[in-house]
Structures are given as C-alpha cells and as structure tokens.
Amino acid sequence: MIEFESVSKRYSDGYDALSRVEFAINAGEMVFLTGHSGAGKSTLMKMILLMEHPSRGRVKVDGRWLDQLRDSQIPYYRRNIGVVFQNHQLLFDRSVFENVALPLQVAGYSSQDIGKRVRAALDKVGLLEKERSNPVTLSGGEQQRVGIARAVVNKPALLLADEPTGNLDPELSNDIMNLFRQFNDVGTTVMIATHDVELLKKMNKRVLGLVQGKLVHDGVLF
Amino acid sequence: MKSHRPANLRSHKTGATRRDHARKVSASNSHNGIRAERDVRGQSAIQSQLTLWQKLDAWLGHHSHSSIDSLLRLLETPLQSVMTWLVIAIAVALPAALFLVFNNLQHLSNSWQDSSQISVFMKKETTEQQSIQLSIDWAKRQDVLQAVYVSPEQALAEFKEGSGLGDLVNYLDENPLPSVVLIKPKLINSNTDSLTSLQQSLIANPQVADVRLDLLWVKRLHQFIRIAERFLIALSCLLVLGVFLVIGNSLRMAIEQSRDEILVSKLVGATNAYVRRPFLYMGLWYGLIGGFIASLILGVIFFILAEPVKQLTNLYQSSFQLQGLGLVEALQLMLMSGAVGLLGAWVAVGRQLYWIRPR
Numbered sequence: 330m331i332e333f334e335s336v337s338k339r340y341s342d343g344y345d346a347l348s349r350v351e352f353a354i355n356a357g358e359m360v361f362l363t364g365h366s367g368a369g370k371s372t373l374m375k376m377i378l379l380m381e382h383p384s385r386g387r388v389k390v391d392g393r394w395l396d397q398l399r400d401s402q403i404p405y406y407r408r409n410i411g412v413v414f415q416n417h418q419l420l421f422d423r424s425v426f427e428n429v430a431l432p433l434q435v436a437g438y439s440s441q442d443i444g445k446r447v448r449a450a451l452d453k454v455g456l457l458e459k460e461r462s463n464p465v466t467l468s469g470g471e472q473q474r475v476g477i478a479r480a481v482v483n484k485p486a487l488l489l490a491d492e493p494t495g496n497l498d499p500e501l502s503n504d505i506m507n508l509f510r511q512f513n514d515v516g517t518t519v520m521i522a523t524h525d526v527e528l529l530k531k532m533n534k535r536v537l538g539l540v541q542g543k544l545v546h547d548g549v550l551f
Numbered sequence: 552m553k554s555h556r557p558a559n560l561r562s563h564k565t566g567a568t569r570r571d572h573a574r575k576v577s578a579s580n581s582h583n584g585i586r587a588e589r590d591v592r593g594q595s596a597i598q599s600q601l602t603l604w605q606k607l608d609a610w611l612g613h614h615s616h617s618s619i620d621s622l623l624r625l626l627e628t629p630l631q632s633v634m635t636w637l638v639i640a641i642a643v644a645l646p647a648a649l650f651l652v653f654n655n656l657q658h659l660s661n662s663w664q665d666s667s668q669i670s671v672f673m674k675k676e677t678t679e680q681q682s683i684q685l686s687i688d689w690a691k692r693q694d695v696l697q698a699v700y701v702s703p704e705q706a707l708a709e710f711k712e713g714s715g716l717g718d719l720v721n722y723l724d725e726n727p728l729p730s731v732v733l734i735k736p737k738l739i740n741s742n743t744d745s746l747t748s749l750q751q752s753l754i755a756n757p758q759v760a761d762v763r764l765d766l767l768w769v770k771r772l773h774q775f776i777r778i779a780e781r782f783l784i785a786l787s788c789l790l791v792l793g794v795f796l797v798i799g800n801s802l803r804m805a806i807e808q809s810r811d812e813i814l815v816s817k818l819v820g821a822t823n824a825y826v827r828r829p830f831l832y833m834g835l836w837y838g839l840i841g842g843f844i845a846s847l848i849l850g851v852i853f854f855i856l857a858e859p860v861k862q863l864t865n866l867y868q869s870s871f872q873l874q875g876l877g878l879v880e881a882l883q884l885m886l887m888s889g890a891v892g893l894l895g896a897w898v899a900v901g902r903q904l905y906w907i908r909p910r
Contacts, residue, residue: 378818380909401822408820418815432819437609479819 330356330487330518331377336386338372338542346372347542349386354520356486359513361529362522363546364539370522373539374489377520378412379403391486408436411480411517415492417472419464425451425475426460432483450478454508470501477505481512488512490521494528502528526550617829622836624805624829635801639841642794643888644848646787647876651849653783655874657776669734669750670763677758679730685758686732694749697735703728729760794891798837799899802830806903818909830900831893838892842885849876849884 331354338347347369354360362370375381376388379395388395391409398406411432419428426447433443451457454474456467464472473493480488490509494502506528513519523529529536529550538546625632671689673682683700690698701709706728711720734753736746746764754762806813813826853875864871876884 378909380818404817404820404822404825406820407818412818418811418818420812420815422812431816434609434613435816435819435821435825437606437613439605439609440612483819 330354330358330391331520332389333373334386334389336373336376336383336388338369338376338381339384345542347383347539350539350542350544351386352537352544352547354518356518357513357516359510359519359532359534360521361532361534361536362520362539363524363526363529363536365524367541368539369542370539371491372542374491374520374522377487377489378407378410404435408432408483409486411483411485411488413473413476413480413488413490413493415495417464417476419472419475419479421463421465423463424461425456425464425467428464428475429479429482432479436483446482447478450482451475453481453511454478470497470504473497473501473505474508477508481517484517486518488517488519490519492522492524494523494525499527503531506532613825613828618832618835621829621832625833625836631801635797635837636841636844638797639794639837639888639892640844640848642790642797643842643845643884646783646790647845647884648849648852649783649786651853651874651876653776653779656772658874659871669736669746669753671732671734671753671759672761672763673730673732674758674760675729677730681758682730682732685756689732689734689753692749694737694745695734696737699733701731701733703730706731791891794838794841794888795895795898798834798892798895801837802834802896802899803903805833806830806900806907810907813904813907814909817907823904826904827900830904831896834892834894834896834900835889836892838895839885839889841892842888845888846876846881846884850881 331352333350333352336347336350337345339345350369350373362373364370372381376383376395377390379398382396390406393406395406420431429447429450430443433446438446448457448460451460454477456471456474456478459467459471459475464475467475477490477493480490488509493509494505497505502525509519509521510532533549535548536546536550537544673685679702686698686700689695703726707720707726710728734749736749750762750764753759816826853873857873857875860873
C-alpha cells in the first residue's frame with residue numbers, strides 16, 4: 330500500500346527532516362509511527378498526502394509513484410485517503426453533519442447518499458445524536474471522533490492519523506484506538522503517528538521508530 | 552425529512568450488526584482473514600464509484616448551492632457588501648450615463664442635419680411672382696427635397712411672434728425683410744459636398760442676393776462628439792479596471808476569511824474548480840447586483856431630467872425626446888457588469904487559490 334524508497338527531505342534552511350527512509354506497508358496493515366517531536370513523523374505523513382515532496386527518493390501509494398502524479402490528479406488521489414489531525418481541523422462555522430459531509434460533497438455524492446453515509450459514519454463513532462451541534466460545543470474527545478468520522482466517511486483505502494490522541498486522557502485514547510482497530514478489521518490500511526509508548530505496547534502492532542529523520546526501528550514493540 | 556430518520560437509523564443498526572457478524576466470521580477462520588478483507592475492500596471500492604449522471608447531478612447541485620450560498624454570504628455582511636455594490640454601481644453608471652447622453656446628442660444632431668435648410672434671400676427688385684416661379688423650379692431639382700416661398704409679410708409676422716419685439720416692428724415705416732425661399736436639400740449619405748455645389752448653383756442665379764448654409768456648426772458638433780466618444784471609451788476602460796480591482800480586493804478578503812475551509816476542502820480532495828466556484832459566483836453577484844443598482848441610478852437620473860429637457864425642447868419647438876435606459880439596455884448593462892465581475896473574480900481568485908494549499 331505504501332512504499333518509501335530511500336526518501337530524504339531537506340528543508341530550504343538546511344534542516345534534514347528525513348534521511349534515507351525506506352519501508353513498505355502492505356494493504357490491510359495497521360502501523361504505528363513513533364519518535365520525538367521533530368523526528369520526522371509529520372513530514373513522512375505529509376509526503377503521503379502530497380503536502381510535502383521528497384528532496385530525494387520516491388514514494389509509492391496504492392500502486393502509483395507519487396512523483397508521477399500531475400497536479401490535476403492530486404484531488405482524486407487524496408479522496409482515497411482519510412486523515413485525522415491532532416487539532417481536528419474541523420470547521421466551526423458549520424454543524425457536525427456538514428463537517429463530516431465535506432469529503433462526500435467534494436467527491437460529488439448526491440445529497441441522499443451523503444445523508445446516509447454521514448449518519449453511518451457518525452453512528453460508528455457514537456455521535457449520531459450530535460449531528461446538528463456545532464463542533465465548538467463538543468468535548469475534545471468528541472471533536473476528535475468527528476474528525477475520524479470525516480476521515481472514514483468516504484471509505485478510504487488508507488487512513489492516516491497524526492497524534493490523534495495527543496491531548497486526550499488514557500481512557501478516551503483507548504476508545505479512539507479501538508475505533509481505528511475496527512476500521513483496520515474491515516480492511517482499511519491504518520497508519521498512526523504517536524509518541525505515546527504505553528499505547529504502542531498495548532496495541533501490539535508493527536511500529537516504525539524515527540530518530541532525527543532516520544528509521545531506527547521496524548517491528549512489534551514489547 | 553423527519554419522517555425518514557427512523558428508517559435511516561434502523562438501517563444503520565442492521566448495517567452495524569452485519570459488520571460485526573462479518574468480523575466475527577473473519578476472526579474465527581483466520582487463514583481466510585486476508586480474503587475476507589479483500590472482499591470488504593472490493594465492496595467499498597464498488598460503492599464509491601459514481602455514475603456520470605450522479606456526478607453531473609452533484610455538479611449542478613454544487614453550482615446552485617454555491618450560487619445561493621455565496622449570495623447569502625454577501626448578505627451576511629450587509630454594510631460591506633452594499634458599499635462594494637455602490638462602488639461598482641457608480642463605476643458602471645458613470646460611463647453608461649455619459650454613453651446615454653452622447654447617444655441623445657447624436658440623435659439630436661442627426662435630426663438637425665436632416666432638417667438642415669438653405670435660406671435663399673432674393674434681391675429687392677425680384678417680384679413675388681418671380682420668386683414663386685423660382686421656388687417651383689428649384690423644387691423640381693434632383694438634389695432638392697422641398698422649396699418653400701416665404702413672402703416679406705410672412706417673414707415679418709413670424710419675426711414679430713418669435714422675437715418678442717413685436718411692438719418695435721410697428722414703428723418701422725416699411726418692411727425691411729427680403730423675400731426668402733427655404734430649401735430643404737436631399738442629403739445622400741449626409742454628404743456635404745453636394746450641398747456646397749447646390750449652394751453654388753443657387754447663388755449663380757441673378758435674382759438671388761445671398762444663400763445661407765448653416766452646416767459648419769453641425770459638422771463641428773459631430774467632430775466634438777467623435778472626440779467625446781474616444782474620451783468616453785477611455786473613461787469606460789478605466790472604470791471597468793476600477794470594478795476589476797474592487798471585486799478582486801473584496802474577493803481576496805473573502806478568500807482570506809475562508810482560508811481554513813479551503814485548506815480542509817483541498818485536503819479531502821477538492822479540485823481547484825470546486826474551491827474556486829463559490830468565489831466566482833461571488834464575483835458574478837457583485838457585478839450583477841452592482842449593474843442592477845447602476846440601472847436604478849440611471850433610471851432615477853433620467854426620470855428627473857426628462858421634464859426639464861421636455862420644457863427646453865418645447866422652447867425650441869423640437870419634437871426631440873430624451874432617450875433613457877430601456878428595459879433591454881438595463882438588462883444588457885447588468886449582464887455586462889456581471890461578466891466583468893465574473894472575469895474579475897477569475898483573475899483575482901485563480902492565483903490566490905493556487906497558493907493556498909495544505910502544508
């Protein structure tokens with residue numbers, strides 16, 4: 330599903346965010362990405378989303394080399410990836426329903442379809458009764474779940490999450506992780522960046538460890 | 552809407568239990584797990600495929616949605632929007648008003664040229680009989696439309712009436728006015744050369760004292776209007792540029808305000824066209840409504856002007872009528888203004904949206 334081929338990223342100020350990172354993730358896998366802040370987790374995820382481009386090496390996602398994608402193809406490529414951010418990136422000028430509906434509207438679904446799918450996604454994260462609320466009125470954990478509903482509403486093949494449990498207490502973190510595990514169980518490839526080591530041990534999944542832009546660990550953490 | 556909801560909820564629940572069931576099955580025989588996963592992925596891939604008709608439907612839906620939504624957004628900040636509309640309206644109304652004025656002037660001067668007449672003054676010794684005979688002869692000429700004899704008595708009576716010096720005329724011992732033949736020339740393509748030759752042939756007659764042809768000032772007026780037209784075009788270009796800039800500036804602010812929305816939309820796969828659409832509609836609304844207000848302004852101005860102009864033309868015994876803004880012209884003005892708005896939005900939005908991208 331994801332393949333990094335000797336990928337390096339050097340920013341214009343000379344800072345090396347990633348150096349010679351190489352790994353492959355199969356379809357249907359659930360993988361954690363860990364490391365201190367500044368180790369390159371976000372840069373790596375942004376490359377998959379085509380928000381950043383490698384300085385060297387190349388990335389393959391879902392059978393396509395990303396450096397060969399034309400600008401006009403990027404939107405269609407992104408529709409197959411769900412993203413969850415630490416800061417949710419929810420729009421506070423509209424309801425929960427409209428936030429979750431955004432990826433479907435963008436992809437051109439009919440309003441009937443949108444209604445069904447949004448409610449299914451909200452049901453999955455347990456927020457069906459909040460569909461008309463404004464995200465501002467929700468708690469941090471609820472906001473994160475709205476973000477997850479938006480990420481999965483389009484049934485993407487790949488789900489990326491950057492510190493999805495960043496400012497949540499352990500119990501809420503567990504809930505969120507269980508949600509991700511459920512999506513993984515139905516075949517979605519899931520990649521989660523986190524620095525929460527306890528969580529990694531509990532989840533018992535493959536872990537990619539980054540230190541100063543280098544991949545230093547690949548395997549299950551005990 | 553509400554009556555549908557219980558059914559929806561039910562279907563979600565059955566969907567969820569079915570998924571749970573599928574998971575249990577795939578967990579129980581683990582060597583089939585991968586195949587089960589692939590099946591589920593295959594299903595979801597099929598579900599997310601849209602027919603062309605569905606896409607067209609959604610595309611039209613987004614057009615109507617963003618057109619209404621962008622108008623509502625403009626009305627959310629009424630003061631700012633109304634000020635922008637007024638600026639656009641004034642910028643549109645100014646050249647349009649000048650255009651209408653020149654249109655009227657041209658109309659007027661054309662009618663003057665059509666009725667341009669040659670006054671042929673007879674020598675004193677020419678008798679009334681001879682003058683009438685001459686006027687009949689001239690009327691038969693190819694280049695003359697009409698020739699009318701005016702006797703000195705008639706001319707004096709007209710002078711008494713028109714000049715307001717009637718009493719003064721009574722003190723005159725004898726009528727100082729000569730007999731006159733008024734000739735209406737036949738103009739071919741408003742060619743003034745033929746007029747000059749007509750004038751020369753008339754003055755060659757021994758019984759004619761003088762021939763007056765007051766065409767020069769009409770020519771000058773035409774020349775003046777031509778210069779004014781050039782000036783009007785230049786002014787219009789400047790004002791259209793002004794509309795461009797005003798709309799561009801307003802849209803830049805609107806885009807800045809919805810930066811988050813644009814970023815998130817792009818991140819979940821919105822195309823540039825999708826992101827651009829509401830802003831293009833915003834530009835269109837700016838132009839259309841600005842044009843509408845401009846039409847209203849022009850309508851009011853010409854309504855106010857109509858009465859005094861009528862009184863003025865009555866004084867000149869002219870049937871001239873002020874040509875205001877017709878319904879078709881008002882619509883044209885709105886459409887043109889809307890097109891300028893759309894184009895302005897396109898120019899302003901295109902580059903800016905390109906640079907707002909997720910980082």
